[in-house]
Amino acid sequence: MPNATNIPEQTRVSWPIVFSVSLAGLRRRFARAMITMAGVVLAIAFLCYMLVNESVIRALIAEGSDELNVLLQNANVDIFSGGKTDAMTLLLISLTLLTSLVGIINAMLMAVSERVKEIGTLKCLGATDQFVVRAYFVESTIQGVCGSMIGLLVGLIVAVGVSFKTYGLYTFSTFPVSGVLTSLLMSLGAGAALSVTAAIIPAYMAARKQPVEALRVEE
Amino acid sequence: MGDVMVSCKGVKKTFVMGKESVHALRGVSVDIIRGEYVSIMGPSGSGKSTLFNMIGGLDTPTDGGVEVDGCRLADLNSSQLAWFRCRKIGFIFQSFNLIPTMSALENVTIPRIFAGHPPAKAKADATRVLERVGLGHRLDHLPSQVSGGQQQRIAIARALVNEPLIILADEPTGNLDLHTGKEIIDLLNDMKQNLGVTIITATHDMKMLSCSDKIIRIEDGSVKSVDTQASVKVKVGSIDGETVM
Ligand SMILES: Nc1ncnc2c1ncn2[C@@H]1O[C@H](COP(=O)(O)OP(=O)(O)OP(=O)(O)O)[C@@H](O)[C@H]1O
Ligand SMILES: [Mg+2]
Numbered sequence: 001m002p003n004a005t006n007i008p009e010q011t012r013v014s015w016p017i018v019f020s021v022s023l024a025g026l027r028r029r030f031a032r033a034m035i036t037m038a039g040v041v042l043a044i045a046f047l048c049y050m051l052v053n054e055s056v057i058r059a060l061i062a063e064g065s066d067e068l069n070v071l072l073q074n075a076n077v078d079i080f081s082g083g084k085t086d087a088m089t090l091l092l093i094s095l096t097l098l099t100s101l102v103g104i105i106n107a108m109l110m111a112v113s114e115r116v117k118e119i120g121t122l123k124c125l126g127a128t129d130q131f132v133v134r135a136y137f138v139e140s141t142i143q144g145v146c147g148s149m150i151g152l153l154v155g156l157i158v159a160v161g162v163s164f165k166t167y168g169l170y171t172f173s174t175f176p177v178s179g180v181l182t183s184l185l186m187s188l189g190a191g192a193a194l195s196v197t198a199a200i201i202p203a204y205m206a207a208r209k210q211p212v213e214a215l216r217v218e219e
Numbered sequence: 220m221g222d223v224m225v226s227c228k229g230v231k232k233t234f235v236m237g238k239e240s241v242h243a244l245r246g247v248s249v250d251i252i253r254g255e256y257v258s259i260m261g262p263s264g265s266g267k268s269t270l271f272n273m274i275g276g277l278d279t280p281t282d283g284g285v286e287v288d289g290c291r292l293a294d295l296n297s298s299q300l301a302w303f304r305c306r307k308i309g310f311i312f313q314s315f316n317l318i319p320t321m322s323a324l325e326n327v328t329i330p331r332i333f334a335g336h337p338p339a340k341a342k343a344d345a346t347r348v349l350e351r352v353g354l355g356h357r358l359d360h361l362p363s364q365v366s367g368g369q370q371q372r373i374a375i376a377r378a379l380v381n382e383p384l385i386i387l388a389d390e391p392t393g394n395l396d397l398h399t400g401k402e403i404i405d406l407l408n409d410m411k412q413n414l415g416v417t418i419i420t421a422t423h424d425m426k427m428l429s430c431s432d433k434i435i436r437i438e439d440g441s442v443k444s445v446d447t448q449a450s451v452k453v454k455v456g457s458i459d460g461e462t463v464m
């Protein structure tokens with residue numbers, strides 16, 4: 001006769017399966033996912049633009065050609081600071097990142113409260129708290145990482161485009177490949193950290209929803 | 220008589236809301252036998268859904284205990300409860316509760332995945348059960364793309380895919396018209412006859428009584444009467460799907 005000791009713990013669902021479940025959900029809620037991502041795209045685009053711009057300008061200053069210095073001065077660049085980003089800009093970047101963090105958390109919390117019944121149903125079907133945590137964590141992280149990638153691309157293109165408009169071919173002749181790569185990596189890292197951090201709270205809120213919610217009928 | 224599948228002993232449930240407390244169940248003791256088709260009837264607010272939650276391990280009694288298949292639910296932790304719900308209970312809901320972003324096939328596959336089966340096998344099993352409920356031609360449709368009756372069939376397939384001991388159906392025909400509701404009841408009855416699964420339904424619906432082996436009437440949180448097949452026959456007489464008492 002079964003008793004508590006011979007009922008085993010529920011089987012774990014592996015990460016790849018969690019991933020494919022979350023991805024399928026995101027695909028079918030594509031418009032919604034795009035809106036959630038928009039905040040990350042903008043924040044990371046801004047960050048990436050700033051970082052790439054800084055390293056491009058530095059390379060231009062380092063070139064030291066007279067014609068370039070005139071262009072730089074016309075563009076109001078303080079040659080003697082070496083093109084370093086000032087404190088005000090850093091603050092602005094931080095605020096943008098923070099806003100986008102709050103944005104993802106908000107969007108994911110809304111997704112969780114909209115899907116209380118869905119979470120309850122999954123738990124009736126045998127989902128563990130761990131599965132729910134993982135599913136929402138993955139969903140939020142996918143959106144964050146995709147958003148960061150797009151933001152990265154946008155920021156890079158805008159930074160290079162603006163530089164080309166002002167400094168012409170100098171942009172490419174002095175192009176600081178390793179500096180720009182570092183900027184891209186830093187932006188990607190910031191985006192990933194942002195989305196993973198934003199995923200934590202909503203994922204745990206989701207797991208706390210109870211299966212009884214599935215039976216509650218609301219019109 | 221077969222063995223006892225569900226045993227409720229003095230189950231009480233009190234919801235405390237501020238100063239007020241609602242006595243949803245006031246000491247319910249019933250036994251449900253393996254392979255029985257049981258209907259729980261009672262007016263709105265009588266405590267049917269609350270009792271269902273106890274049997275399905277979704278909520279814990281304030282007092283008393285529930286044993287399912289000889290196992291005391293109160294002794295299980297949340298992961299064991301998930302294991303138990305996954306393999307022993309098939310839930311069917313009034314509003315179907317299909318996952319809207321998943322196709323019919325994916326909806327039926329997911330409990331199989333939770334039970335630890337590899338995706339390919341889970342899919343094959345789900346396909347077979349969907350064919351069994353007559354939806355082999357709707358595998359890739361989303362819930363929003365099929366009718367209410369078909370949605371409930373998908374839900375039945377989902378409830379059956381892990382071969383549970385018990386189907387718990389809280390007003391499974393509540394959102395369906397008379398005719399479609401009858402089809403769903405026939406399908407449940409067919410599952411009982413052919414798979415030997417124990418079926419427990421809550422309903423206000425008289426047409427659900429015709430295939431019940433046992434009718435438990437609940438009023439205000441207490442069991443008013445338990446009628447078995449023989450006495451049911453006498454009381455309901457020849458009521459069919461279209462007649463309302
Ligand atoms: N979570 C809760 N908190 C407070 N009271 C509750 C809760 N759930 C149920 N109740 C109360 O318990 C009583 C029984 O409710 P229950 O949902 O079990 O009735 P029911 O028989 O299923 O009714 P219906 O036929 O309308 O579905 C009701 O008075 C209800 O208001
Ligand atoms: Mg109810």
